[in-house]
Amino acid sequence: MSISGTSLGRRQFLVASAGAALAATALPGCAASVDDGSDGGGSKSGKSGQTTLTIMSNGEIDKPTIKAAEQALGVKVSLITFDATKLNAMLASKNPPDLVRGSGALDTPYFAARGVMTDLDPYFAKSTALKVSDLDPVNDVWRFDGKKQGAGPRYGMAKDYSQDAMFWYRTDMFDAAKLDYPSETKPLSYDEWLDLGKHLVKRRLGKVKVYGMNGAGLGPFTMFMNMTASAGGKLLADDLASVDFSSPEAIKALNWYLEYAKADIGPSVANPNPDGWDGPTYQANRMAMANDGYWFGGQIGSDAKIAKVSRFAPAPQLGSHRISPCFGATGYWIPKEAKNKDAAWKFFEWYFGGKPAQDRASSGWGIPTLKSLRSQMPQTTAFQKQAYKVQEQELPYLQVMTFTPYVQGTALDAVINKVLPGAIKSGTSAGKIADQLNSQMNAQIAKGKELVG
Known part of the structure; x- marks a missing residue:
């Protein structure tokens, strides 16, 4: 299957x-x-x-x-x-x-x-x-x-x-692919991380049997917030009343995600995980890298065999501004x-x-x-x-990034889940996707701001 x-x-x-x-x-x-x-x-x-x-x-x-x-x-x-x-x-x-x-x-x-x-x-x-x-x-x-x-x-x-952008990986799968383990101190770039995922994915008859990675994080909007901030930009305006996916930093994040989704090496909004979350997939030997923070160690530690071949790594970075948010x-x-x-x-x-x-x-x-x-x-x-x-070693890079008070995160995730699947399948450019996300999210944020008064 x-x-x-x-x-x-x-x-x-x-x-x-x-x-x-x-x-x-x-x-x-x-x-x-x-x-x-x-x-x-x-x-x-x-x-x-x-x-x-x-x-x-x-x-x-x-x-x-x-x-x-x-x-x-x-x-x-x-x-x-x-x-x-x-x-x-x-x-x-x-x-x-x-x-x-x-x-x-x-x-x-x-x-x-x-x-x-x-x-x-x-x-x-x-x-x-x-x-x-x-x-x-x-x-x-x-x-x-x-x-x-x-x-x-x-x-x-x-x-x-x-710190939710950190990730866990399977040493047995790295060994089988003859890949070096990620550093415990120096974070990977997102491109390096993606390249590892491409080498670790396993397919059978054209279908993915083992995910190379999960790069989805806690949720799509927060994932893009983190990536954009790491690149030196920000999604939310200073007054928290609008988003801008059209900045160079946000476009860089969108392009990375489009490449990740098109490569079909891990869960994406265009191809959801039937398990619902990483736990069952990782423990069933069907995921090489899981984008989950320290808490996921509680799940891994419940199985001694899985724990023996699991390691923790710093949060990947899209740019030179190192952050590791919660x-x-x-x-x-x-x-x-x-x-x-x-x-x-x-x-x-x-x-x-x-x-x-x-x-x-x-x-x-x-x-x-x-x-x-x-x-x-x-x-x-x-x-x-x-x-x-x-x-x-990761704690010094913890950063609080202010979220908008005008709409809940699940509503912004819903916009991404609506826009991206079709855009990924049709090959829509990051610029056009940014315009759609800006239009739909900013309309919701404006409505929420009116309600708050």
């Missing part, structure tokens, strides 16, 4: 919300009251007046976590499966969950600009469990001052993070209209500063977001030691 495809989002978060991307742009700054027909808000109470803490999340908040939280905090936890459409309806009706899972890097500007997030600075100021001085700088993606990320009030916190920093935030803010904050302190945080730090599923937990990152096996070493 041939392989085809791309994973456009990791840990299924972006996949789960992509279907609601266009509707999500319509959440106004001052939302009208709307009944979403659910009882899922934070106003419910348990037996005998016990507080019910309502959390909108996914499978990471499982039954054991819920039970542990209830025992530790003395509350009843009600879990709502994350759904972007339902979240926006609950926010609009002023009956939101008490805690919401989200991507700090992408969600903070959008929701903060609409005034629906709680300023957590007063809570941090009084907390003994979570000290601002102990927060890893990546948590600044959860700050937004109305113009840029990294400044202003703190609206959430990441549970862990990775486009996730997934964590939680408290809506402004939440009914149980104090209970929600107690969950914050327990989940981000207590035993759950310690367990995550030692699991290898991401970099802890408290500096005091960094020493607990796994460094026992040769696989873990190599990944830790490379990750430590």
